[in-house]
Amino acid sequence: MNVDTRNQPWWTAAFKPQFGLIWVLLLMTAVFAFGSSVFRTPGNLMEVLRQSGIIAIMVLGLTWIVAAGEIDVSFPDVAAFSGVMTAVLVGSGLSWTLSIILTLLAGTAFGLISGFLVVRFKFSSLIATIATAGIAKATASILGKGQVIHITRAGPELYQLVYGKVFGVPVLFLITIAIYLICRFFQDKTTMGQHLYALGENRQATAEAGIEEGKILSWLYVLSALLATIAGILLTATLSSGNPRIGGSYFLDGLTVVFLGTMVIKAGQPNLIGTLIGVIILSVLSNGLTHLGLPYYIGTIIKGLLLIFGVVVVTVAKMQRRGPHTLEVG
Amino acid sequence: MTVKSKQELSSENKSIIVFLGMLVSIIITFSLLHDAYLTTRNFTMLFRHMSMYALTGLGLTFVIVVGHFDMSFHLVGCLAAMTTSFIIGTDMMMASPEIGGMHIMVIPAILLGVLAGVFWGVVNGIAVGRWKLPDMVTTIGVGSVAFGLAYLYSGGTFIYNNFLTSGILLLNEAEWFGLPFPVLLMLIAFVTAYMVLNRSKHGRRFYATGDNKIAAIFSGVKVKSYIIAAFAICCGLTSLAAILTTSAQGVGNVKASLNFLMNAYASVYIGIAVFKKASVIGTFCGTLFTTLMLNGFTLMSVPFYLSDLIIAITLIVAIIASGSEFKLFRRKKMKIKASPARSLP
Numbered sequence: 105m106n107v108d109t110r111n112q113p114w115w116t117a118a119f120k121p122q123f124g125l126i127w128v129l130l131l132m133t134a135v136f137a138f139g140s141s142v143f144r145t146p147g148n149l150m151e152v153l154r155q156s157g158i159i160a161i162m163v164l165g166l167t168w169i170v171a172a173g174e175i176d177v178s179f180p181d182v183a184a185f186s187g188v189m190t191a192v193l194v195g196s197g198l199s200w201t202l203s204i205i206l207t208l209l210a211g212t213a214f215g216l217i218s219g220f221l222v223v224r225f226k227f228s229s230l231i232a233t234i235a236t237a238g239i240a241k242a243t244a245s246i247l248g249k250g251q252v253i254h255i256t257r258a259g260p261e262l263y264q265l266v267y268g269k270v271f272g273v274p275v276l277f278l279i280t281i282a283i284y285l286i287c288r289f290f291q292d293k294t295t296m297g298q299h300l301y302a303l304g305e306n307r308q309a310t311a312e313a314g315i316e317e318g319k320i321l322s323w324l325y326v327l328s329a330l331l332a333t334i335a336g337i338l339l340t341a342t343l344s345s346g347n348p349r350i351g352g353s354y355f356l357d358g359l360t361v362v363f364l365g366t367m368v369i370k371a372g373q374p375n376l377i378g379t380l381i382g383v384i385i386l387s388v389l390s391n392g393l394t395h396l397g398l399p400y401y402i403g404t405i406i407k408g409l410l411l412i413f414g415v416v417v418v419t420v421a422k423m424q425r426r427g428p429h430t431l432e433v434g
Numbered sequence: 435m436t437v438k439s440k441q442e443l444s445s446e447n448k449s450i451i452v453f454l455g456m457l458v459s460i461i462i463t464f465s466l467l468h469d470a471y472l473t474t475r476n477f478t479m480l481f482r483h484m485s486m487y488a489l490t491g492l493g494l495t496f497v498i499v500v501g502h503f504d505m506s507f508h509l510v511g512c513l514a515a516m517t518t519s520f521i522i523g524t525d526m527m528m529a530s531p532e533i534g535g536m537h538i539m540v541i542p543a544i545l546l547g548v549l550a551g552v553f554w555g556v557v558n559g560i561a562v563g564r565w566k567l568p569d570m571v572t573t574i575g576v577g578s579v580a581f582g583l584a585y586l587y588s589g590g591t592f593i594y595n596n597f598l599t600s601g602i603l604l605l606n607e608a609e610w611f612g613l614p615f616p617v618l619l620m621l622i623a624f625v626t627a628y629m630v631l632n633r634s635k636h637g638r639r640f641y642a643t644g645d646n647k648i649a650a651i652f653s654g655v656k657v658k659s660y661i662i663a664a665f666a667i668c669c670g671l672t673s674l675a676a677i678l679t680t681s682a683q684g685v686g687n688v689k690a691s692l693n694f695l696m697n698a699y700a701s702v703y704i705g706i707a708v709f710k711k712a713s714v715i716g717t718f719c720g721t722l723f724t725t726l727m728l729n730g731f732t733l734m735s736v737p738f739y740l741s742d743l744i745i746a747i748t749l750i751v752a753i754i755a756s757g758s759e760f761k762l763f764r765r766k767k768m769k770i771k772a773s774p775a776r777s778l779p
Contacts, residue, residue, distance in 0.1 A: 175570065225754055230503060230570075231703050234696050238746030245739030348739070352692065356578055359505075363571045401585030408578030412561070415571050 124417065125367045125378070128410070129385050136392030143395040146272065154267075154274035156387035158342070160380055161280055162335035163358045164287060165328025170362050171374040172324060173304035174229035178218060178237035179332040179358055180351030185244040186211040186336030191253035191346025200262055208333055214240050215329025219322035237351075244348035253346040266341045276338070280380075288376045296320070301373060357386055360407050367414045372422045385410075449756050453708045457723060464730035471733055478614060482606075484725040485620035486675040486682075490694045491701030491717045492627055493671030496664040498702050498712040499631070501644035502562055502569040504665060506577025507672040507698070510554045511691030513584040514673030518547030519686025520587040522602050523595035536601030544605070544677055551673025552666050554580045559662030584688050593686030605681040616678050623671065628714045640664065641711075672698075696742065700724055700749045707756035724748055 137144040162183055169176045186207045193203035214236050221232035268275040291297040299320055302310045310317060340346050364385065365378025386407065393403050465472040490507065497504045521527065521543035530539035554576055561572045587593070597603065608615040631637035642650040643660045650657050676691035683690070704723055705716025727744050 221750065227753060228703075231699060231749070231753070234699050235746040235749050238696055238742040238749075242740055242743030242746070245737070246743075250737060250739045356574065356581075359571075359574050360578065363574070366571075399585070399589060401582045401590065403582075404585070405579050405582030408575045408580075408582060411575030411578065412572065415567050415575065416565070419565070419567055 123368070125364065125381055125385065125414070129381060129388065132385065132388055132392065136388065136396065140392065140395035143392055148391070148395070150269065150272060150274055150277075152387045152391045153277040153384070155391070156383045157274065157276035157280040158335050158338050159354065159357060159361065159386070160383040161283065161338070162332050162354065163361050163379055163383070164283065164376065165324065165331045166358060167362050167365065167374045167376055167379045168291070168300055169229075169324050169328055170366075171304050172300050172321065173307070174222065174321065174324075176218065176233045176325065176328050177230065177355065177359070178214060178233040178240060179328060180354035181237040181240040181244070182211055182214045182329050182332040183336035183339065183354065184346075184348055184351035185214070185240040185247075186333040187340040187350065188244040188248045188253060188346035188348050190337050190340045191255050192247050195253055195255050204337055207337055208330065211333025211336065212326055212330050215326035216322075218329070219325035222325065223318040223322050241348065241351060244346075248346060248348055250348065252348075255340070255344055255346070262341050266338060284376050284380050291376055300324075304373065356404070356407070360411050361386055363411055364414055367418055372418045449708050449710070452755065453719065453723075453752075457719075457726065460723075460726050460730065464726075464733070468730070468733045471730060476729070476733070478617075480725055480729045481617045481620075482614050482682075483729065484721055485614075485616035486678050487694070487697045487701060487725065488620050488718060488721040489623055489675040489678070490672045490691070490698040491705075491721050492623055492714065493668035494698045494702050495627070495705070495712050495714060495717045496631075496640065496667045498706075499640050499644050500661050500664040501647070502661065502664070504558065504573050504668050505570055505695070506554070506558060506573040506580065507668050508691050508694040509577035509581040509584075510551050510669045511672040511676030511694060512688055513554065513580040514547040514551035514669075515676040515680040515690035516584040516587045516593070516686055516688060517550045518543045518602075518677050519593040519597075519680055521546060522597065522600050523593050523686070527596050527600050532601070536604050540600055540602050540605075543602075547677050548670055548673045551676075552670040555666035555669025556662055558669065559665035562665065563658040563661030588686070588688075590688050597684050597686070602681050603684055606678060616682075619674070619678070623674075624714060624718055631714050636660075644712075696745060697721075697724065700745045703749060704752040707752045710756075720752075723752070 142148060162179055166176050166179055189207045189210055190203050193206060194200060198206075217239070218229075218233050218236045221227040221235070222229050227235075265275055265279075270278060291300070299310065299315045302313070302315060303317060303320060307317070339350065361382035362374050362379055364382035365376075365380075366372055366374050368378035368381050369375055370378070389406060390400060390403050393400060461472070470476055490511070493507060494504060522540065527537055527539045527543070530537045532538070558573050558576050561567045561576065562569045604615075606614075606616060610618055613621075631640060639650070639655045640660055640663075642653065642655050643657050647657055672691060672694060675694065679690050680686055701717050701720035701724060702712055704720030705718075706712050708719060709716040724745050727748055728741055731740065731744055732738075
């Protein structure tokens with residue numbers, strides 16, 4: 105990583121390992137566009153972006169939690185819970201606005217539980233969030249009595265939010281980009297963002313520097329739950345139903361996206377731009393495979409291989425940068 | 435030093451006594467609430483259910499003992515279950531000779547399934563132990579690949595072929611010495627694991643690897659081999675549990691062991707809450723505890739989807755109730771990093 109870049113032509117910078125994932129994305133898009141005439145239509149490409157919006161919102165909080173050296177596996181089940189809760193409330197005759205506000209409050213409570221267990225009772229974050237996930241999944245089933253709740257289509261405003269387009273680009277994706285850009289500012293330009301990465305690097309150092317670890321972690325878990333809740337509400341608005349078991353399909357994808365994202369820009373550290381690129385890669389992959397007529401489980405295998413490949417790249421890069429003795433990740 | 439160890443001993447005893455008290459009170463509560471709870475028939479069923487979760491938990495115990503996490507075992511189990519189901523579905527199965535209602539090819543089918551699981555466990559182990567890749571990310575990746583491969587056999591549909599005639603169902607139904615076969619298998623696995631972890635030099639080395647890797651390396655422990663072994667045991671036992679589940683359900687299901695993740699972690703961590711370290715007996719007690727609760731609530735005809743809630747709350751309560759030694763659950767890495775500087779006089 106310490107190679108002197110001054111004497112090299114400008115374009116070699118694009119082939120640095122931290123931009124490798126962007127090349128993977130471009131290559132993948134090119135292959136699918138070449139193989140399928142439906143895939144390369146603008147309408148389909150915009151649909152890919154729209155689909156990536158929801159999962160991108162779902163894993164934003166997770167990205168920072170992983171950056172701070174913890175883990176959250178409860179996000180898919182919190183999303184499932186909020187989806188079911190919105191569907192039940194709307195189904196019982198409440199207005200969408202009120203249902204969404206109530207769901208946001210209830211969903212955030214799961215973040216409070218996770219944060220409380222991790223900060224106050226010093227649970228391992230994996231165990232705490234496994235427990236929270238169990239509670240969220242069960243609560244979702246209780247609310248819907250174990251069934252998928254179907255509702256009528258969302259109101260015009262929400263429909264516009266989920267399916268609308270501005271200059272041909274989905275509104276949902278534009279909003280996601282806006283959220284990501286704002287959060288990226290917090291991540292890279294504020295003290296809070298620096299503290300976040302410091303927590304992930306060395307807890308002893310952050311404790312002695314007087315960084316309030318508990319406060320930051322609690323906020324992170326609340327934020328993660330809040331964003332997962334929003335994603336769950338958007339899912340319900342998209343699908344016109346709340347499914348208590350939908351979480352399982354986002355579990356692998358969400359974690360894959362965040363860990364794929366560690367390969368971009370900040371080699372080895374989760375960051376928002378990386379996560380966003382990871383989300384788009386996964387969307388392109390699943391959409392492209394469908395249009396090529398390949399079964400979707402091929403996608404699962406490719407995702408796994410990408411993840412392993414990425415981890416190897418990041419680990420080797422870290423080893424070159426700092427020497428082999430500091431590899432205490434995960 | 436001696437004073438401290440005495441205190442630790444007494445606090446450990448206290449939490450064991452509290453735990454036993456909770457077990458007994460759960461049994462008494464449920465037997466008062468429902469007549470059928472305290473019957474041999476119910477407890478046979480209970481242990482049958484328990485065996486699958488217990489085997490998975492036992493496997494995970496090894497990984498936790500060497501200081502790592504595994505997020506792939508439940509996905510690898512699905513692959514193992516589908517491998518076995520696929521071999522059972524082939525024509526070769528019915529052509530093989532039959533002994534006692536069971537075609538002889540069933541045994542290699544089960545062994546190949548477990549072997550497939552062990553293979554991915556070894557992949558995990560090599561990646562984490564030898565190549566020093568971060569455990570959680572790597573195991574998710576490996577699990578993802580294994581889960582995708584599980585779909586290849588049937589494209590994700592159920593496999594019914596030869597399930598009723600080949601004798602695979604006997605794996606779940608057979609009774610030896612009055613014990614259901616899965617329960618027998620569980621007992622054998624736990625006794626063996628106890629002997630290995632608590633009564634052999636290998637057990638000390640497993641624990642040494644988890645407690646302080648660098649010290650273990652300087653003591654001549656082949657740390658990498660023990661990590662690989664731990665991951666292989668974890669995936670192997672989960673595969674066995676997944677195949678037992680398949681046999682109990684009577685159908686090859688791609689999602690056979692998908693819900694094992696939370697149960698396994700709950701078993702191991704309830705065990706840690708009671709015994710203050712990951713141990714074979716602790717995992718057994720943890721699984722027994724969750725299964726007693728689940729069985730009781732099932733008898734009271736509580737809907738199946740509440741089981742997640744019951745396990746989650748049991749897990750949280752057990753860890754919180756276990757007292758003040760929270761350090762074990764967290765910050766292990768930091769403790770190791772900090773100790774050289776701090777321990778200087």
